[in-house]
Structures are given as structure tokens and as C-alpha cells.
Amino acid sequence: MNYSVEDILNEFKNRIRLSDFLAKYVNVEKKGNSYVCRCPFHNEKTPSFSINNEKGLFYCFGCGIGGNVLTFLTKYNNISFSEALSDIAKLLGIQLKKKLKILGAKKLRDFLNSQNYLIVILKGILLIEKM
Numbered sequence: 521m522n523y524s525v526e527d528i529l530n531e532f533k534n535r536i537r538l539s540d541f542l543a544k545y546v547n548v549e550k551k552g553n554s555y556v557c558r559c560p561f562h563n564e565k566t567p568s569f570s571i572n573n574e575k576g577l578f579y580c581f582g583c584g585i586g587g588n589v590l591t592f593l594t595k596y597n598n599i600s601f602s603e604a605l606s607d608i609a610k611l612l613g614i615q616l617k618k619k620l621k622i623l624g625a626k627k628l629r630d631f632l633n634s635q636n637y638l639i640v641i642l643k644g645i646l647l648i649e650k651m
């Protein structure tokens with residue numbers, strides 16, 4: 521199955537509570553029915569960073585930063601969106617589309633080889649010729 525970014529976020533939301541995940545990075549406290557912590561993105565003494573497990577979102581009332589687990593990872597670890605996505609996919613045991621595409625290309629090449637096609641990759645361009 522091919523997973524989109526949305527699928528991965530949904531899968532994450534269904535399987536992992538955002539507050540549990542963020543507890544690896546910040547000091548999460550339970551406050552009534554919600555979870556809060558001191559914002560890792562600005563200096564503060566009282567927690568204004570709130571975590572919504574149902575929606576899988578966070579929001580800081582202090583500095584206005586907010587988003588999902590991918591937003592958090594890109595900002596906290598200073599990594600790219602695709603790195604954050606692949607970290608979460610790995611955590612969930614999901615194979616990303618990119619890998620599936622490579623498998624697809626290999627299968628296509630094997631198929632074409634077996635049909636006596638000559639495949640040449642020249643400067644990143646795929647040339648296919650019937651032999």
C-alpha cells in the first residue's frame with residue numbers, strides 16, 4: 521500500500537498519543553483533560569504549550585507556534601520535512617512511497633530486460649530501445 525503524508529499523520533494519531541511522543545522531548549504535564557508543557561521554542565516559566573491528542577496537534581499560546589508531529593520534529597531537531605516524515609514512518613513501521621517507487625522501477629527494468637529491451641540511463645534520462 522502507498523502511504524501519503526496524510527495517511528501517515530492519521531496512522532500516527534491512531535496509534536500514538538502526541539503527548540506521549542512529545543514527552544520524549546519536553547516535560548509534559550497533565551492539566552485537567554489536556555496536556556501542557558513549557559514551550560521548547562521560546563523561553564517561559566509557566567506552560568503555555570498545549571497538546572491536543574485527539575487532533576494530534578499542538579499549539580503554543582506564548583509564541584503562536586503550532587502544528588502536528590512533523591512540524592514539531594522539523595523545528596525541534598532542525599531537520600527537513602521529508603526527514604521528519606521518514607522518522608515517523610520508521611517509527612510506525614511504514615514504508616514510504618519513495619522506496620516503493622524504487623521497487624517499481626526495478627520491476628519495470630526486469631520486465632523490460634526479459635522482453636529484450638535495452639535500457640540505458642544517460643545523465644539521469646532513461647532510454648529504452650527494442651533489441
Ligand SMILES: [Zn+2]
Nearest residue numbers: 559562580583
Ligand atoms: Zn512558544
